[in-house]
Structures are given as structure tokens and as C-alpha cells.
Amino acid sequence: MARVGFIGTGEIASLMVQGLAGQGHEIVVSDRNAEVAARLAATVPGLRVASNREVVAAADIVILCLLARVADEALTGLPFRAGQSVISVMVDVGLAKLQKLCAPATDIAITIPLPPIATGGCPLPVYPASPALEMLFGARNRVFTVRDEVALNAHFGATALxxxxxxxxxxxxxxxxxxxxxxxxxxxxxxxxxxxxxxxxxxxxxxxxxxxxxxxxxxxxxxxxxxxxxxxxxxxxxxxxxxxxxxxxxxxx
Ligand SMILES: NC(=O)c1ccc[n+]([C@@H]2O[C@H](COP(=O)([O-])OP(=O)(O)OC[C@H]3O[C@@H](n4cnc5c(N)ncnc54)[C@H](OP(=O)(O)O)[C@@H]3O)[C@@H](O)[C@H]2O)c1
Structure with missing residues (x-):
């Protein structure tokens, strides 16, 4: 069981929360998008809504579900910790940039969830290996750890089939x-x-x-x-x- 925080509460965050609900995790989501956050709070028992700062402070695992264009503004100055795990699903924000934005956290990985993550059966390519992703989603979804960031990005292309x-x-x-x-x-x-x-x-x-x-x-x-x-x-x-x-x-x- 883990304390899981979501920064960015839009479409994919909502689907990932659904995929995690009912498994004993403490889930806290940011108060953006307020409408989606309120709906999740009403449907997922125990889910909390908080500011970005409180989400990061409260979580062992932080999942970044922002659009790339707001990543700098939203993440700069948040209280990330060494020993905390970060999983980003953002297209177009590379690992080097995430390492800067989420320092001093170093366990940072990028994955590509798709809508079936809500129910399970979603393939999850990831780079680098992420024990946190495996622990949260591995039982219901197959995790594909790939060898580098280029290989990960190619998976975006393959989904276009x-x-x-x-x-x-x-x-x-x-x-x-x-x-x-x-x-x-x-x-x-x-x-x-x-x-x-x-x-x-x-x-x-x-x-x-x-x-x-x-x-x-x-x-x-x-x-x-x-x-x-x-x-x-x-x-x-x-x-x-x-x-x-x-x-x-x-x-x-
Ligand atoms: N949708 C998918 O199937 C999918 C699949 C794989 C990867 N992704 C990636 O996931 C990311 C999110 O996609 P999405 O489809 O979920 O987009 P989305 O529905 O537009 O969600 C983006 C969220 O970010 C929030 N946000 C904006 N500024 C913020 C800030 N300063 N602090 C905290 N939250 C803020 C938005 O809140 P407001 O509405 O209040 O602005 C919204 O809740 C993207 O990078 C996308 O490439 C999406």
C-alpha cells in the first residue's frame, strides 16, 4: 500500500485513479481540474483533494499528469524529496528536464498509459525501470521496461496504429x-x-x-x-x- 499523489487531475489522471481505487492506497489529487477532482472525491472512498504542494508533501509516489506546456510553472518549487518516487505520463517532457524539476527526487520514470488503465489490461512501456509503477499497476497491467528514452518515445508512434x-x-x-x-x-x-x-x-x-x-x-x-x-x-x-x-x-x- 502506498500514498499516491496526482499533480494534474484531467483525463488520464482520472483514469489512473480509477485503476488504483479500492486497492488500499491513500490517494490525493491536486485541486486542478476542480470539477474532475470533485467527481473523483465523490466516487473514490478516502480520496483527498489538495494543493499541488500538499500533494507532493503527502505522497510516497507522485504521478505527473500535466500538459507539457505547464510543467515548468506547475512543478517548480514543489517540495519533492530524496527517496520519493516520481512517475510522469507527460508527452514531450524528457527525463533530463524532469530530473531538474523534481530534484532532489531521483527515482523518476516516464510511462505511457492509455485509457484501459482504468480497468486493467493496459500495456505500460516505461523508462527507466520503475518499481513504483510495477507495484501500483503491475498486477493488472503488463509493464514493458525499455532500454532508453528513444525506445520509449517510439512506443508513442506504435500506439498510432x-x-x-x-x-x-x-x-x-x-x-x-x-x-x-x-x-x-x-x-x-x-x-x-x-x-x-x-x-x-x-x-x-x-x-x-x-x-x-x-x-x-x-x-x-x-x-x-x-x-x-x-x-x-x-x-x-x-x-x-x-x-x-x-x-x-x-x-x-
Ligand atoms: N489522455 C490520455 O489518454 C493520455 C495518455 C498518455 C499520456 N497523456 C499525457 O498526460 C498528460 C495529461 O493529459 P490529459 O489528457 O489528462 O490532459 P487534461 O485532461 O487537459 O489534464 C491536464 C490537467 O492539468 C491540470 N493543470 C493545468 N495547470 C496546472 C497546474 N499549474 N497545476 C496543477 N494542475 C494543472 C489541468 O487542470 P485545469 O483543467 O484546471 O487547467 C488538468 O487537470 C499530457 O502530457 C498527455 O500527453 C495523456
Missing amino acids: CSPFLAQVLTTAAWLTEFTGDADQSQAYVRDVLRGYLPENGEKGHLGAALQSLSTEGGLNATLRAAMNEANADLRAGLDGFRGRLGLEGKKT
Whole structure:
């Protein structure tokens, strides 16, 4: 059990609080955004709302959920302590800057939560390794410790697959609906087909084996994949387009 403080009480903080609620942690959130803080206080037993200064003073683990543009103003002068753990979810605030803003705390890590953090099952890439993140979220979510900050930033790029992937799922479901007349059922069917084929583990070549099992020459799967070959090249080009934006330039392997 830990005393957990949130600085910044917006969308992602709210989802992370939901993911932590009911597990015996003492949770304190900053009084910004006041509306979200009040809603959390009303729904999460024992949750306290306090000033940024009080949040940092009260917490063993501080979770930073601010927009990058307010990080300097909001964090400068807060009473961080050596021995305190800090977890930042801010896009665009690097480790070197966090180390300055949160000194004398040194156990500082950056992670990338996504909305499923509220219920569990959210992949959590992190750099550097964070026992605090593992302790708070590791039981319900899989933590992926990565080797450096560049590798972490590349995970932002990988999350962008969600939108084009869902667009393809919807295109397929819309095509199916032309024959079934039932859009809800068609969407549920396409979703369930994909879930059925995705292996539990992505590592040890399981994904490649799943694809291999769908590669019968002349089969519908192999035929459609061949017809969409250029889409994969477009995907790769789109991901490479993030290199400058995510600070991945020059990184080969
Ligand atoms: N949303 C996601 O799914 C997601 C996923 C991964 C990472 N992130 C990252 O998480 C961070 C927050 O994103 P978000 O979507 O949660 O944004 P958001 O909903 O806009 O929340 C930002 C919060 O910061 C508060 N804030 C502003 N100035 C402050 C200050 N001086 N002191 C304390 N709090 C202050 C805001 O309060 P007011 O409303 O009162 O200004 C608001 O509660 C971003 O860096 C984002 O990149 C978000």
C-alpha cells in the first residue's frame, strides 16, 4: 500500500485513479481540474483533494499528469524529496528536464498509459525501470521496461496504429453489413474474429506463427493480404514519418 499523489487531475489522471481505487492506497489529487477532482472525491472512498504542494508533501509516489506546456510553472518549487518516487505520463517532457524539476527526487520514470488503465489490461512501456509503477499497476497491467528514452518515445508512434487499424475493422464490418443488414452484429463479428486470432503473447514468434497459419496459398486471407501489400508500405512510411517528431532520428536498431 502506498500514498499516491496526482499533480494534474484531467483525463488520464482520472483514469489512473480509477485503476488504483479500492486497492488500499491513500490517494490525493491536486485541486486542478476542480470539477474532475470533485467527481473523483465523490466516487473514490478516502480520496483527498489538495494543493499541488500538499500533494507532493503527502505522497510516497507522485504521478505527473500535466500538459507539457505547464510543467515548468506547475512543478517548480514543489517540495519533492530524496527517496520519493516520481512517475510522469507527460508527452514531450524528457527525463533530463524532469530530473531538474523534481530534484532532489531521483527515482523518476516516464510511462505511457492509455485509457484501459482504468480497468486493467493496459500495456505500460516505461523508462527507466520503475518499481513504483510495477507495484501500483503491475498486477493488472503488463509493464514493458525499455532500454532508453528513444525506445520509449517510439512506443508513442506504435500506439498510432490503433486508429488506422480500427478504420480497417470498420470498413470490413460495413462491407459485411451490406449483406447482413445488422451493423452492430457485423462489427461484433469482425472484432471477435480478430480477437480469436490474436495470440495471448506477442513474443517468441507467436504473432508470426499466427500470420503463417493464415497464409494458405490462394486462400481468402492470403489473397486479401496480397491485394493490400501497398498498405503495409504506407504504414511503414507513416511510422517513419514520426521519427523527427518523436526524436527518433538516426536510430536504426
Ligand atoms: N489522455 C490520455 O489518454 C493520455 C495518455 C498518455 C499520456 N497523456 C499525457 O498526460 C498528460 C495529461 O493529459 P490529459 O489528457 O489528462 O490532459 P487534461 O485532461 O487537459 O489534464 C491536464 C490537467 O492539468 C491540470 N493543470 C493545468 N495547470 C496546472 C497546474 N499549474 N497545476 C496543477 N494542475 C494543472 C489541468 O487542470 P485545469 O483543467 O484546471 O487547467 C488538468 O487537470 C499530457 O502530457 C498527455 O500527453 C495523456
